[in-house]
Structure formats: C-alpha cells, structure tokens
Amino acid sequence: MSTPPTGPELDRLRALQRVVQYAVRSNAGRTGLEAAHAKRFAGFELPPQDGETLSSQPVGRLHVYRKMIRGTLRSAIGNELPKLRHRLGYERYDRYFAAFLEAEATRSRVLRDVAYEFAVWVHPRLVADPEVAAFVPDLMRFELFEFDVYTGRRVLDPSLEVVEELPADRPVAFDGTVRIARFDHAVHRLKDIVTSDAIPMNEPTGVLAYRDGDNRYRQMDLTPLATSILAGMILDDKPLATAVREACAAHDAAITPEVIEGTSQVLADLAERGAIRGAWVHDVPKPPPSPYLRWLYEVAAA
C-alpha cells in the first residue's frame, strides 16, 4: 500500500466521507440520519461550515445514497445466492444483509466478491440460528462453490511441466477452475431450481467440480478418503504420495492397492477431461489460487 496521505484537508475529507458511510451502513436508518442531520452531524468531527452545508440540504439528498447503495449490494449478493435468499425468505435475508452491512460491509473493489464477503460473515450466524435449517449454510457455500467454478481462471503458466504420467513426488497442477468441497448435507444433488423447497439428505459428502472446455460445470462425488487425498493435492500442493499417505493416516486406513488404483483412476480421469494440466516444476512460484478456495472446501468450526 502507498503511504496514506495526511493533513487537515484529508482529515476533513475523511470526516465527510464517514458521514456518507454512516448514512449508508447504519441500521438507525432514516430516523438516525434525520437525528444526525438535525445536530449538524456533531460527533463526526466536521468543520462547522461542512456540518452547516450538509444540514442546509434536505436529508433526502443523503438518504438517496443509502437507498441506491443498499439496493446495489443487496442485489449483488442475492444474484449470486438466490437459493439462500429463497430458503431464508426475503425478510430474514434482508435482516442478515443489514447486519452484515453495519458490522462488516465490503472491502473488495469487485462487485461479485460482495457475496463471498457476506457468506463468510453470515455462515457462523446461520449455523447458530435455530430458525434456519441445518443444511442452509451448506447450500449457501455450494452456491458460491458452483459460481467459483464458473468464474475461475484457468491456469496457463509457462512454468507448467506437462507430463503424461503424473509423478508421485511432485505437486499436480490442477486447472484453475477445479474446486473441492466437503458438506454435511448432499446439497450438490438438489435440482438446480432456485425456488425448490426440497430437503437434501443429511449425508457427509465430498464434491470435486471443474469447468470443461465448453465452459460447462462438471462435478463428481468423492468418498471421504478420496476427498482428503485430493484436498491435500489441490489446497496444499502435496505430491500424490504424500497426500495419499497423510489422508490414509487421518482416516486410519491402510494404503491398499485399491486405494492406489482408485486414486490413479480419478486422476487419470481428471487429466483426460482437462481438469489436470500437468505437474509443477519445483521451486517455481505458482499463480495465486482463488482467495476463497479453502473456505469453499470447508468452514472451520468456530
């Protein structure tokens, strides 16, 4: 980051900008805004002339920004999480949206990131909400999981060494669209209907998905052991041998020929479909992954 500018004019600008931010984010709403307006925004450390100028204009001139910005952000989240909005109902969704905006708001300059920021914030709250069905947080994460597959950038890096037979001792380079996730409910098997009220099975499940050459979403179910092996390879760049050894130890499973054969088959299948691009050359910086890759995989217990 550059050095933040300082000085009285910048303090003034910051104070004025905080007034707008308050007008947009506060849950005190129009009433709170009218109260602040009546007091010439005392408490915002504005120069007196600025407080007078703001209060000399109808409060609606500030409130219009509140309406527009909240509308933009609410729609941006709802468009990426339409199933969550349906399952919560508009009233509860709006309540959580308002709480998110006041407490956290967004830090990204990319509008499509707002839904991710909201989801990360709201997930533990949904889990703790007794009026929200237990599968809903999984469903929300799955909506973003799918979206992330659709919008992921493919990896085309000159440092990539493409080999026909994947070496067991080197990290595998998955296509940039590959995502892996664990869910407690089989949300990935629900029909892709926004207004569906179907209840998913309470069934721990692993899903690997990627985008094919025609930009279509593809997914496959994984066993718990396969999920752990592939998660080690995708999220932590573990070579195949290490990923298998560690996953088997974690699952208290022996490294049997069936495990080796099954894993090899999945990898060969993914390579054939273009979801594996080759193997990384050692000691070469890799492209940064999706910032939400790990959160999409699983949400750590609070």
Added chain:
Amino acid sequence: MGVGLRWDFLDDLLKRLGSSDEGALEALPPFWEVSPENYMRRGGYIPESLERVAERFPVITHGLQMSIGGVDPFDDAYLAELRSFVHRFDSPWHSDHLCFCGVDGKILHDLLPMPQSLGSARHAAQRVREAQDRLGVPMAVENISYYLRLGHADMPEVDFVNTVLDEADCGLLLDVNNVYVNAQNHGFDPRAYIAQIDMDRVVQLHVAGHEWRPDDELVIDTHGADVIDPVLDLLTWTIARKGPVPVILERDNDVPSLDQLMAERAKVQAAYDAGLAEAQPPTGPPA
C-alpha cells in the same frame, strides 16, 4: 460513436461476430467501452467473450472503483490488475470518476461526491498523477452526477473539475448527461458549464438516460432509459465546440436488445453528426 459493452446482449453480439453477413457487422459500433472491475480475476465465458469482441473492435477501459477522491491509500493489487487489463486491451487511456468509493477500507460500490474545494481538487489531482504513473497510460477523469453537496464548496463544480484537470494534467471524460442531471438538481445552466470547460482536455464523451424520481425529488442518473432530446441537444452543442471525439452511449439498467440499443445509438449518432456539421467551417469556392 461507441457503446458500453454489457453482458445482457453479449450472446447476440457474439452471434453477429460469428456471422458471415457483413451487414450484421456494419450495424455494430466501431468501438466498445468496458469496465475492468467486471472482468478482473475472472475466467470463463464472460472474459472469453470480451477477448472475441476485442479481436474485432478497439476497446476503451472505463473504471468504477479507483476512488480518486478517496483518502485510503490506493489498493496495490487492484492497480496492478488494472494496469495489466488496460495494457492487455491496449486502451489509449483509462478513465475513472472524480469521486470517492469508500473510506476506512470499506468499499460502497457507488460514485460518491467530493467537496468542491481547492484542497479536495489538489488531493484528487495528486491521486490522478499517481494513478497515471502506476498504470502507464494517460488518465481521464469523469465528472459525476451527484445529489448532495458534500461539505462547504469554495468554488462551483466546473471550477473544481477544471482545477483537477490542470493540476493533474489529465484528460476529461465529459459526461454530458451528468452535466444535464446536475444542472437540473442543483440549478445551473448546463451550456454555461460546458462553455467553461477547456475543450482541449476533453478526450471522450458519455451520454446516457436518467429518470425523475418524485419520491426523492431528484433527477437520478439511472442509465436505465433512453437519452432524452435535451441531452442530445447538449451533445450537439458540445460537439459543435469540440469537434470529433469518441462518444460512448451507456446503458446499465433495463438494457434493451442489441437491435434496440443500436437504434438508440443511431439517434445519438445523428445528434453527434449535427454537432460536427455545425463545427466544420463552411467549404466551397473562395468568394
């Protein structure tokens, strides 16, 4: 006369690009404007489609979230991605709005007004210079539509804009509709405003539609309606003073079909041509 590229008509546009019918292509605008934030860090159909468009047409970049008037430091990752995008599409300049977009690390995803003061203008100018250096292309700032005077003003809006242009030594993306909307909401003569702009600074124009919102008692710059005749007249008047310059028709809400948008573009083109006819010195045999 270009158009802002929107996803609403992308399928139709790609179909025409793939068509062997030359007439289908001739009806399209000669260049497009895109907002990098909609494509950054994104793969898949949308950016691949942009690549296809860029194979056939020049692209101009127009940003939304630089926060030129912001007091938070520039976001290094954002500027690096922006630089890469602008150079990828070989945009002759990059434009963004003379506004702030957030404070204290929070981004509000809107174009928010700055105080019309000398200090504020100098702050924005310093940021534009920095952005220009970091992007490696000339910058143009756009005059925004605003509904609130954010703090005491030392000067009228047009003087504020001119001060930024002079101090930053940058271009102006003159949004004719924004001048009109602000004139309605804040009570000034839009032609007098434009007459005070140094036309040598103007590198591009925008036109768009707006709507009167009785609940707010404001004209809102929605980009969700056709361009009205007074704005087209103002465009003609501006072109008569400026001469040839790239113009973009923006439409962000209630986006019509590509055919309807091209019909709208033809109306804007007619207004532009009328301005050019007025601007050109009379030709003919010397008296």
